[in-house]
Amino acid sequence: MEKTRQVFLSGDEALAQGAYEAGLKVACSYPGTPATEILEYLAQFPEVDTQWSVNEKVAFEVALASAIAGLRSLYSSKHVGLNVAMDPLMTSAYTGVNAGFVAVTADDPGLHSSQNEQDNRLLAKIAKVPLLEPASPREAYEYIKIAFQISEDFDIPVLVRLTTRVAHTKENVTLGTRTEVDQKSFKVDIQKYVMVPGNAYKKHVALEKKLIQLQELSERSPLNRMELNDPALGIICDSVAYLYAKENFPNASYLKLGFTYPFPENKIREFAGKVRELVVIEELEPFIEEEVARLGLKAKAKHPSFRVGELRPEYIPDLIAQKEKTDQPAVTRQPVLCPGCSHQPVFSVLKKLGLTVTGDIGCYTLGALAPLSSLHTCLCMGSGITFFEGFKKALSQNVVGVIGDSTFVHTGIPGLINLAYNRTKGVIIILDNGTTAMTGSQNHPATGLTVKKEPTRKLSLESICASCGADNVDVISSYKVKELEELVAKRLAEDALTVIITRATCQIVLKREKRTNG
Numbered sequence: 001m002e003k004t005r006q007v008f009l010s011g012d013e014a015l016a017q018g019a020y021e022a023g024l025k026v027a028c029s030y031p032g033t034p035a036t037e038i039l040e041y042l043a044q045f046p047e048v049d050t051q052w053s054v055n056e057k058v059a060f061e062v063a064l065a066s067a068i069a070g071l072r073s074l075y076s077s078k079h080v081g082l083n084v085a086m087d088p089l090m091t092s093a094y095t096g097v098n099a100g101f102v103a104v105t106a107d108d109p110g111l112h113s114s115q116n117e118q119d120n121r122l123l124a125k126i127a128k129v130p131l132l133e134p135a136s137p138r139e140a141y142e143y144i145k146i147a148f149q150i151s152e153d154f155d156i157p158v159l160v161r162l163t164t165r166v167a168h169t170k171e172n173v174t175l176g177t178r179t180e181v182d183q184k185s186f187k188v189d190i191q192k193y194v195m196v197p198g199n200a201y202k203k204h205v206a207l208e209k210k211l212i213q214l215q216e217l218s219e220r221s222p223l224n225r226m227e228l229n230d231p232a233l234g235i236i237c238d239s240v241a242y243l244y245a246k247e248n249f250p251n252a253s254y255l256k257l258g259f260t261y262p263f264p265e266n267k268i269r270e271f272a273g274k275v276r277e278l279v280v281i282e283e284l285e286p287f288i289e290e291e292v293a294r295l296g297l298k299a300k301a302k303h304p305s306f307r308v309g310e311l312r313p314e315y316i317p318d319l320i321a322q323k324e325k326t327d328q329p330a331v332t333r334q335p336v337l338c339p340g341c342s343h344q345p346v347f348s349v350l351k352k353l354g355l356t357v358t359g360d361i362g363c364y365t366l367g368a369l370a371p372l373s374s375l376h377t378c379l380c381m382g383s384g385i386t387f388f389e390g391f392k393k394a395l396s397q398n399v400v401g402v403i404g405d406s407t408f409v410h411t412g413i414p415g416l417i418n419l420a421y422n423r424t425k426g427v428i429i430i431l432d433n434g435t436t437a438m439t440g441s442q443n444h445p446a447t448g449l450t451v452k453k454e455p456t457r458k459l460s461l462e463s464i465c466a467s468c469g470a471d472n473v474d475v476i477s478s479y480k481v482k483e484l485e486e487l488v489a490k491r492l493a494e495d496a497l498t499v500i501i502t503r504a505t506c507q508i509v510l511k512r513e514k515r516t517n518g
């Protein structure tokens with residue numbers, strides 16, 4: 001008899017375990033909270049070819065292409081990462097996938113560590129791909145297997161959406177064994193895989209038909225289940241909203257949606273006919289609520305104030321009563337740079353020089369906070385350099401752009417090429433601490449190590465900056481404050497494009513190395 005093994009896993013880990021057992025062969029990602037641990041967990045398995053890709057677009061395309069070529073593959077990222085991969089996502093539903101391909105988005109309601117709280121359920125509808133939403137780690141483990149099957153049966157990418165609470169909650173999960181799935185043969189099919197307009201048009205027609213079949217599957221799917229209890233109150237919900245609602249109204253009737261798109265319209269209608277009062281409980285956007293309204297069903301709509309921020313169990317009574325959200329987010333401790341962090345001396349220099357600083361995404365975004373208060377913009381990955389160019393068009397010499405090493409490789413390089421190409425002069429600072437620090441110290445091409453910590457070709461930041469067209473590339477220790485101040489002042493006065501690489505290893509990495517080496 002096969003032995004079962006229970007393990008206490010986070011939602012990310014459970015999803016990764018389920019994907020592994022489903023015969024996953026290739027997994028690609030770029031670090032981003034709350035999705036990072038999916039790839040880190042998968043990296044332990046020799047059967048899975050795992051990679052930190054340079055950015056999410058690259059990750060998505062490598063994983064999708066692996067599926068088209070015949071191997072079950074997975075892409076994972078945080079919600080904003082999927083924006084970077086939108087271009088391939090939007091057309092991948094047209095081409096189809098051949099072997100199973102699942103894209104995982106880990107959304108961050110409440111912005112625990114993100115620049116926005118977009119609701120990626122909407123992207124499934126825009127990209128016309130099926131959407132599965134587990135509410136717990138155990139469901140994440142189960143749903144990912146179903147996602148691969150749907151993907152293969154319907155020849156379509158499947159989007160699986162976690163949220164921070166699902167990704168980082170832990171639960172006992174009973175592990176199974178890995179099923180080896182045979183590689184599918186790749187057949188040359190120009191009409192399927194070459195998306196020129198004539199082929200794409202036909203594929204769009206076929207996709208619309210496929211969505212009708214997927215809706216029929218959604219109607220039958222046990223992931224969309226009715227729990228008929230007291231008919232006085234019927235609640236339609238998805239993801240963690242289901243658990244929060246159950247906590248408050250254990251005796252109500254439920255339609256719990258786990259296969260959220262295409263919507264199971266008939267099941268929604270059937271459920272509405274069985275209850276006296278209908279309510280939709282969901283986090284962020286009125287995604288289900290609008291669908292219910294489109295079906296002509298009368299359901300209580302939540303107050304717009306509930307479209308902002310994370311849902312909490314204690315909010316549910318007010319939400320159902322259609323009251324305005326009164327509770328304010330809990331006062332959180334202000335994040336700070338670690339003691340001895342190499343970003344501190346750099347920002348103290350920039351502050352002393354009175355510079356306007358266009359910033360980017362990483363630990364160094366904290367340079368915006370007092371007492372450093374010397375980072376003045378931060379929009380998205382790569383914008384430290386592109387914002388510098390925009391600011392230079394309006395302001396004088398007193399602007400510098402800053403970006404981290406991992407972020408520079410992610411989307412900073414095109415910005416630097418653009419600066420050189422468009423003859424912009426000035427100073428960009430790459431804060432090189434030898435890791436992707438903010439997400440927990442992951443490797444990237446300029447660290448010379450893979451996700452499995454194996455040595456690989458190391459990208460030289462100096463060489464690539466020169467190749468992108470920088471007139472000068474200086475390298476200096478982040479801790480040499482006086483020399484750095486003189487260098488920045490000197491380069492600012494020149495009519496040249498300069499990249500200054502300030503280099504010093506992240507304190508967390510140093511501590512980890514010390515522990516490992518004794």
Ligand code: SF4
Pocket residue numbers: 336337338340341342343363364433437438506507508509
């Ligand atoms: S993790 Fe590293 S980069 Fe981030 S604040 Fe700490 S020392 Fe600085």
